[in-house]
Amino acid sequence: MQNSKARMKLKKRMYYTLSVCMLLLVLLIGRTGYLQIARGDQLQKQAVEQQTRDRIINSKRGTIFDRNGKPLAVSASVETVTASPSEVRENSKVAPTEKVAAALAEILELDYDFVHGKITRESSYEIIKRRIEKEKADKVRQFITENKVVGIRLDADTKRFYPYASLAAHVIGFTGLDNQGLEGIEMVFDKNLKGSPGRIISAKNAAGIEMPFKYEKLVNPQDGLNVVLTIDETIQRFAEKHLETALIENKLLKGGACIVLDPKSGEVLAMTTKPDFDLNNPFDLQDESIKKQLQLLDDDARSKANEEELRKMWRNKAVVDSYEPGSTFKIFTAAMALEEKVVSLNDTFFCTGSKKVASHNIRCWKAGGHGSQTFVEGVKNSCNPVFIEVGARIGAVQFMNYFTGLGFTQKTGIELPGEAPGIFHTRAKFNEVELATSSFGQSFQITPLQMISGVAAIANGGQLMRPHLVKSLTDSNDNIVTEFESEMVRQVISKETSDTLCWLLEKVVADGTGSGAYIKGFRVAGKTGTSEKLPRGSGKYVASFAGFAPADDPQVVCLVILDEPSSGLYYGGQIASPVVRSILEDTLNYLGIEPAYTAEEKATLETSVPTVAGQTIKDAKSALSNQNLKAKVIGQGDTVLSQIPKGGIKVNQQSTITLYTEEYSEPVTVTVPNVLQNSVLSASDIILKANLNIKVVGAGASPEVGGVTAYKQDPPAGTVVEAGTIVTVEFRRIEAGE
């Protein structure tokens, strides 16, 4: 009984013990369940974070092509050297960190301490050097395999490369350290160009070492799209070459800009700002004198000033800087007046040299005035009082409407960053005086791009096209992904008004203030412009010329802006029109547009000198006269032994070819006379009389143009040359006038 009672107590106590154990085990099941189910997701996420290494594979950035498929910006494959310091340390018995650091420092041209610091740092990922070329990458690879190095990797990467360096720098733009677009098309089309990067997600253990393991995941990178520009690399090169020359010749203090447009589509064929910069080193200031000035500053001020100078250098004047267009704007005042029929071509005006508007006396650029003139003559003379009168006839409201219609109050929407909208009077403050000054292009500002698209509308039958730079986006197989169609914004003026204006503007070039843009065989139309910067009297000018050709079927429009010329001449007719002429001439030839000569032009065309050496004098003479050339025979021989100039060279008709007939006859030499400051006719006369031949280049190429003088000759006066040598004389319009 006693025993059984004790036994009962024993069992009871065992039940207690069992119950406590079971209770605790149930609690632990609950705790485990809480961790695995309620907090499972969160804990797993944290665990995965520490267990995986996420490596980015950069996608290949798309190429930027010109309209003919020439690559302007390409991505070259390079490699980035990275380290996994924990792995390097683990392996230090095989490859000591000192040895690895020394070798890498040498191959990559880095500081030893820098490299050693990186590969021994407490981290699992360090970038040692970005974007090294294949040659160096191979050396690193070789070192890794030969020395059984672990933890140093070469990751595929890309580097932006611009084959044409500075060509179209302001349009193309450039990329930053992470291949992100920072300026220009690179910036605006960054999303399309860059594609989407891929990732390698791989497992790693606590020591940071990657495990060749089941759960590696690869997300393939999506290559970026290519951007095909409307820019034509060749035309761009013409524009840059001639603008660069103008930049130097005219010592432009604020640089220059030029845009070439296809008026029918609004496609930008060339756009340049000078001075420019090297896209492969966009963070290097190009101006040595500025660089030297910056050296004098202390660190803080220098980096600030440096940044400011870089920004200035990157500024795309053609779309970002607005300017006062001056007389080039008279194109539009004329267009408005003709469209509104408030003026006819033969209306007569009288210019006294100034015109009173309200209480202001507004002067014509020509002191003393132009006297009596028709509207056509007023346009050719670029006479301010004529346009003030015409502007008044249009009226403030209509003027404002057309101004807006031509797109001058809005951004054009070109695919470039930082476009300016221009500055114009508000309707409320647009009164008599403002209307008068606006009529000849003063008291407001527009961008060069707005200006040229307006001119293009005039040239394109009155249709304003949206200027654009991008033709299409293509994939890596050159299939078009997106095509950007030309877009007509609106019909601004009628086709008839447009035709009249083309004819009128051709007159301006043929024998008006725009004669500097004349090209033999091509009907160039255009208008000059000169505006003095505020405050008036500052002596700082913007010279410009807007022109297009051929006048009867315009293919190309070109605008040149020269900002603050400082070498004496500053009128658009003097310095801007020859630049447009050179660009148009090269471009029209390049585009294969056939010249159509007038009878007068034909008479002054150059001809090719036939090779007559070896022929009898009689044969030689008849061969030369067939080409409208004269012969001058030296010596007593029967056959021509040599000739000056040589066969194949182009000379003016009526030039004299010197023929030598004796083996040892002394060459006839002459001294080159000075023809500078002479007109085309008198210069030709002087040179021909000196037994030399003349080659006329520049503005003087038009036979009917006055006010043009020689300002450059080669060889210079005083040089002794053989008779018959060609003297190249360059003419330009010196006569002041807008």
Added chain:
Amino acid sequence: MKKGQIDFQFLIIVMALLAFGLIMVFSASSESARYNFSNAYFFIQKQIIWAAISIVAMVMLANFDYHRFGKLAFPILLASIIMLVMVIFIGEDIKGGKRWLNLGFASFQPSEVAKIAIIIFFSCSLSKNPGILNKFWRGLVPYLAIIGVFAGLLMCEPHFSGTVVLAGIGLVILFVAGAKGSHLFMLGSPAVVAGWYLIISEEYRWKRITAFLDPFKDKLGDGWQIIQSLYAIGSGGIFGLGLGRSRQKFLYIPEPHNDFIFSILCEELGFIGAMLTILLFAALIWRGIKIAMNAPDTFGSLMAVGITALIAIEVIINIAVVTSSMPVTGMPLPFFSYGGTSLLIIMCCMGIMLNISRHSKS
């Protein structure tokens, strides 16, 4: 005495735990073995050999009449005290404690032997002197003094978790054997008050003890192990990542085949696996108590209770530690954690349990 049938249910549970334990040791140890020894089978090979030896030992002890331990009770107690003293002087220092005695071919922890010694001695002594626990000074106190001596020796190593287990077993046996509630309360309450005072009197102790509540505070220091354990458990979710697919075993959890093997189990087999494992242990404990209840005499009962308590305390503390339910202390999980001699001792205990079940009254 005629031999009866062994408790087959108990045996099946033991064999299931042993097999399950081996699988988990392999899964958990393979990566760190590959990393440290370039041989994924490094640990499992040894563990399998020990498992084989353990099974032989279990079978032998299942056929060894447990009553014969009565005569060995005192010598074993004496021997284990000697070993505990020896280990303080010539023990192998592993991870901040002299816990291991090296026998040349293997090392073992005298504390493991001490636990068995306490179980046998207490069971034997208490069954021989029924009613002795009704006395305080001549009954309960001497037993507590023995526990105190062992605890003191263990703390010299120091071996905190061993002390806890040993004291826990001793107290459970005393409790089941009939220690008076009033006595236990008299001794227990001042101890609790003193302990509480010690803990809150020093801020660092308090911090140390509460650190487990928010291991993320000290992510790279003390919290590291427990955070890694929580990551592993949490990653398992309901169904787990699959056997062998633990990610946390890749050096994140230090020695994943040792004390933290349960977290790897949770990660690979999910809540389902974890729950089954705990239920398996619960079943073992339940069958263990059942054997104790059906034992023919008090000696057998108390010995079965002691062994069951040993398993229960270790399992509960281990799982509580890895789930961050109590402060971290080094406690292996019976049958699962890697370690040959401790497996051998557990299996010996299982052999004794089987033998007791053979003498079952029913």
